[in-house]
Amino acid sequence: MAKYSLETKLKAVQAYLDGVESYKTIAQRYQVGEMDVVKWVSLYQEHGYQALQKRYTNHSVEFKMDVLNFINETGASIRRAAAVFNIPSPQTVRTWQHLYETQGIDALKPKKKGRPSL
Structure with a gap:
C-alpha cells in the first residue's frame, strides 16, 4: 500500500x-x-x-463493538463508519466485522505481539 x-x-x-x-x-x-x-x-x-496524519492505535474491544453496532444500527457502510470513528483504513473495520461474524467477540480482543518468552 x-x-x-x-x-x-x-x-x-x-x-x-x-x-x-x-x-x-x-x-x-x-x-x-x-x-x-x-x-x-x-x-x-x-x-x-x-x-x-499518521497514527498508531490499539483499539479496545468496546470501541470495536461500538463501530460494529453503529454499522448494524444505522445501516452505514464500512467506509462511512471508518470516517465517523476516525479509523484510517476501512479494511480495519471490515476485518473486525469478519472476525466478529466468524469467531465471536473473543476474536476482537488484542493479541500479544512478538515471540513468546521462554
Whole structure:
C-alpha cells in the first residue's frame, strides 16, 4: 500500500472541496488512487486535518463493538463508519466485522505481539 505525505493529502482534499474537479481528476493529478481521495475527503470532513496524519492505535474491544453496532444500527457502510470513528483504513473495520461474524467477540480482543518468552 502506498504512503502519501500529509501535504499531498491536504492538497487533494482542498482541490475536491474547491468544487472544480472530480475525485478521478484529482487522483490522476496527484498520482493516487481515486478511492484514497474519497477516503481523505471523508476523513477530513468528519475530523479535520488531524485525521490525515499518521497514527498508531490499539483499539479496545468496546470501541470495536461500538463501530460494529453503529454499522448494524444505522445501516452505514464500512467506509462511512471508518470516517465517523476516525479509523484510517476501512479494511480495519471490515476485518473486525469478519472476525466478529466468524469467531465471536473473543476474536476482537488484542493479541500479544512478538515471540513468546521462554
